[in-house]
Amino acid sequence: MSPLVFVALALAGGVGAAARFVVDGLIRTRFKTVFPWATFAINVSGSLALGALTALTAGSVLPVEWSFIAGAGFLGGYTTFSTASYETVRLLAERRYAASLGSAFGTLLVCVAAAALGYWAGSAWTG
Structure with missing residues (x-):
């Protein structure tokens, strides 16, 4: 990997993380629910892309x-598997079993479907 690609990768990761922060904030201010819609939408859109x-x-x-x-830079910074995992476990700890299952399996199924749709479209x- 050239130094230029390395720098571009690092910058893209930072921009992706900032984009995630903005999108997360926009969604959270509009949808006040127990289900982590912001993280879900970020991971689905990142999978599609x-x-x-x-x-x-x-x-x-x-x-x-x-x-x-x-992919590794921007979308790696944008998507967030660790946050999705944390939010699923948090829901489980709060005894919100249906939301926890929906978060875990819904994220998996919809993200894989979105990636397949993105690949098909591409x-x-x-x-």
Whole structure:
């Protein structure tokens, strides 16, 4: 990895984390519920974007370096598996079993489906 790619990766990660902070705040101020909708939406949208990014890279539309910067950097900073795990465990500790199960399995299923949809869309765009 070149020093330029390394710096771009680090900067993209910081921008992704800042984007997550902004999106999280926007969603939390609009939806006051027990379920962690902000984290859910961030992880689903990140999965969708990573699926599309992967297809574009596989179709040689996007250089591998840019895919790495955008995927591992920006989307790595943007998405948050650890927060999703924490929020699921918090719901479980609060005895909100249905919300905890919805968070755990809903996140898994919907994120995988979003990644597949993103990959399909990216593949369709590459021809």
